[in-house]
Amino acid sequence: MIRKVLFGILGVLGLGLAQQTTLTFYYPVGVAGPLARFIEGYVNEFEKRNPNIKVNTVFGGNYEENQAKVVASIRAGNPPDTAILLSQQLYTLLAMDAIESFDAYMAKDNDLKQAVQDFFPAFMMNSKLEGKVYSLPFQRSTPILYYNKEAFREAGLDPEKPPQTWDELVEYAKRLTKRDSSGQVQRYGVAIPTEDRSTWLLEALTIQAGGLLYDPAGQGCRVLVETEPVRKAMQFKADLARKYGVSPEGVIAWGSTPGDFAAGKVAMIYHSTGSLGFIRNNARFPFGTAFQPKLVRYGVPTGGANFYLFKGSDPAKRDATLRFIKFMTGPELQAQWSLDSGYVAARRASWNLPLMRDYAQKWPQALVAREQLAYAKAELPVYSLQQVKDIIAEAEQAVVLGRKDVREATKEAQRRVNEALKPFCTR
Numbered sequence: 001m002i003r004k005v006l007f008g009i010l011g012v013l014g015l016g017l018a019q020q021t022t023l024t025f026y027y028p029v030g031v032a033g034p035l036a037r038f039i040e041g042y043v044n045e046f047e048k049r050n051p052n053i054k055v056n057t058v059f060g061g062n063y064e065e066n067q068a069k070v071v072a073s074i075r076a077g078n079p080p081d082t083a084i085l086l087s088q089q090l091y092t093l094l095a096m097d098a099i100e101s102f103d104a105y106m107a108k109d110n111d112l113k114q115a116v117q118d119f120f121p122a123f124m125m126n127s128k129l130e131g132k133v134y135s136l137p138f139q140r141s142t143p144i145l146y147y148n149k150e151a152f153r154e155a156g157l158d159p160e161k162p163p164q165t166w167d168e169l170v171e172y173a174k175r176l177t178k179r180d181s182s183g184q185v186q187r188y189g190v191a192i193p194t195e196d197r198s199t200w201l202l203e204a205l206t207i208q209a210g211g212l213l214y215d216p217a218g219q220g221c222r223v224l225v226e227t228e229p230v231r232k233a234m235q236f237k238a239d240l241a242r243k244y245g246v247s248p249e250g251v252i253a254w255g256s257t258p259g260d261f262a263a264g265k266v267a268m269i270y271h272s273t274g275s276l277g278f279i280r281n282n283a284r285f286p287f288g289t290a291f292q293p294k295l296v297r298y299g300v301p302t303g304g305a306n307f308y309l310f311k312g313s314d315p316a317k318r319d320a321t322l323r324f325i326k327f328m329t330g331p332e333l334q335a336q337w338s339l340d341s342g343y344v345a346a347r348r349a350s351w352n353l354p355l356m357r358d359y360a361q362k363w364p365q366a367l368v369a370r371e372q373l374a375y376a377k378a379e380l381p382v383y384s385l386q387q388v389k390d391i392i393a394e395a396e397q398a399v400v401l402g403r404k405d406v407r408e409a410t411k412e413a414q415r416r417v418n419e420a421l422k423p424f425c426t427r
Contacts, residue, residue, distance in 0.1 A: 021320040022054045024313075026073075026083035028066035028305060029059070030139070030274065038340045046327050053320045063305065064197050064386060074098050079310040081321045084138050087126035087306045088379040091220035094129070095383055095424055099308050101132040105322055112322065115329060118347050120370075122302050125378035135306035136329050137346035139337070141272045142300045142369045142376055143204050145292050146258075150285040151176055151187065151267040162268075162290035166208070166236060169268070169293045173246035176267035189246035190268040191261070192237055194400050195254035199380055199392045200303055201270055204292055205233030207299035213380050213392070220383045221425035225392055226414035231406045232295065234399040242402060251397055258282075272303060273369035276342025280363065289365040291372050300372060301379040304343065335359075344369045383424035391416045 025043070029035045036059050043055045060066025063086050070083050074096065085093070093099045106113045116124070116133055123137040149159035155175040163169040173189025180186055192201055203213050211229025215222035224230065240247035248266075258275040260266050262282040270292060279287065291298050307325045309318075327333060331349040335356040338345040350356050351370070360367055382388050395413035398404040404412075 020052055020054060021317055022056060023082065023317060023321055023324060024056050024058065024080040025324070026058045026060050026066060026070050026080050026085075028061060028063045028084060030063050030272070030305070035139075035274075035277075035341050038337070042328060042333060042337070046324055049327075050320075050323065053324065055324060067386065071096070071098075074310065074312070077312065079312045081313045081317050082307055082309060082325060084305045085135075085308055086379075086385075087123075087135060087137070087140075087302070087304065088381050089385055090126060090129060090134055091381060091383045091424075092385045093308065094134070098310055098312075099134055100311050101134050102136065102309065103132050105318070106133065109322065111326060115326060115347070118331070118349050120344075120346060120348060120373055122373040122376040123344075123346050125302065125376075126381055127306060135308050136325060137304070137306050138329055139274065139341070139343045140302065140304040140306075140346045141274045141343055142302055142372045143201055143270055143292060144273050144300075144368050144372065145268060145290045146261055146271060146275075146279060147268045147288050147290065148176075148261070148264065148283075148285055149288055151264070155267075159286070159288065162288060163293045164291075165293050166295045170240070170244055170246065173240070173268065174244065177246045187264060188248055188266045190240060190270075191247055191252050191257055191266040192240065192270040193252045193254040193257050194237060194397060195251075195393070197386065197390055197393055198254065199389045199396075200301060202230070202233055202237075202392065202396055203377075203380060204270070204300040205236060205295075206230050207301065207377055208292065208294045208297060209233055209236075210296040212377060214382060216378070220381055221421055223380070223382055223388055223392075223414075223417045223421070225395070225417055226410045231410055234396050234409070235406050236295075237396070238400045238402065238406075241400070250401060261287075272342075273366075274304065274341055274343045276363075276366060276369075277340060278342070280342065280365075287365070289368040291368065291375070298372070298375040300376055302373070302376045303379055338366065342366065344373075382421070384420050387420045388417050391420065 060069045073079055119137050123140045127135045147162050152159040163172045176189035178187040206213050206229045209229035209232040211227050241249050257269050258278050261269045331347045334345040334347045335350040335353050339359050391413050395409040398409045399406045
């Protein structure tokens with residue numbers, strides 16, 4: 001009788017879970033700091049709680065490098081069981097027939113269904129298509145303004161009143177830019193990175209100028225480069241350095257900008273909330289965070305990456321894969337991840353936990369990115385994502401470096417983007 005009961009229990013739990021299951025998991029790190037170490041620690045904790053599941057982690061580098069490695073594994077016929085990729089990669093992955101939706105699993109798993117309902121709606125904008133859920137948020141963000149309160153005081157500015165408009169940003173930056181007796185800049189007023197393969201901060205400026213970099217009804221096929229808001233966004237970035245002299249000349253690297261801020265080389269920066277942990281641990285001065293200033297409206301794109309499920313991976317591993325994803329996206333771990341990194345805890349339930357309430361009280365800077373979600377838009381959702389972003393980023397750099405007039409640059413970029421989308425969007 002005891003033996004029958006035992007076998008009955010094992011049958012309910014699933015005999016497969018009594019055996020060792022090995023998962024493959026790719027992940028990126030998109031900001032400065034020891035974030036890979038944190039993620040590896042979470043994986044180790046999951047394995048301790050689930051001794052029958054082994055997770056082989058593959059650190060893929062930055063977002064673009066990680067995407068390339070995952071795509072290579074898919075084309076080689078050996079896709080990972082799960083991976084963290086940019087939320088905006090949805091159309092590209094669907095075009096490859098590489099991913100499956102979570103819907104069939106949600107129908108059988110109430111915990112998974114409740115998790116999807118608990119994510120902030122803004123973070124689900126890039127996760128859904130035609131009513132189906134294709135990815136679950138993990139390392140999610142909005143770009144925010146960081147500012148040096150000590151530098152504000154030195155310049156006669158109120159450290160509790162960051163700039164709210166583009167005009168104010170320029171005026172503040174002029175006062176914050178510090179030169180020595182020979183005219184050499186010792187501290188710039190502001191830095192907005194112009195990374196060569198990203199459109200994220202350009203999207204933010206475009207939203208603030210009243211536009212969008214895409215047509216929301218375009219089904220991944222309509223990118224709007226040749227528009228006045230995009231031209232204003234590109235020109236504003238160029239003017240900060242070349243007209244006003246308050247920002248470094250040339251291309252400003254994404255990766256080094258938080259370090260320059262923490263070192264006091266620049267007084268204000270536009271960067272991911274995911275850099276909050278690095279800045280918190282490295283800045284030797286009081287700093288604040290704020291909404292990014294507006295031209296006609298507040299607004300930013302959401303950012304960051306989500307968990308995906310891949311076709312072609314072993315279906316016998318699905319239960320273990322979903323258990324791992326639910327652990328990594330659960331309220332408790334999302335709260336800890338926010339504390340460790342600065343990324344926004346993507347679950348609303350996370351913010352009700354004592355751990356998160358204590359953190360927010362000690363570091364109110366962490367609340368800005370969450371509050372900015374009320375003004376957030378989906379990040380550029382488009383086919384052939386990286387090719388499109390490369391084209392737009394190249395045009396932006398040409399304007400920032402003074403190599404092309406903004407109208408010429410956006411016109412040429414629009415033509416090239418349209419060509420890049422033709423294979424996916426000709427109906």
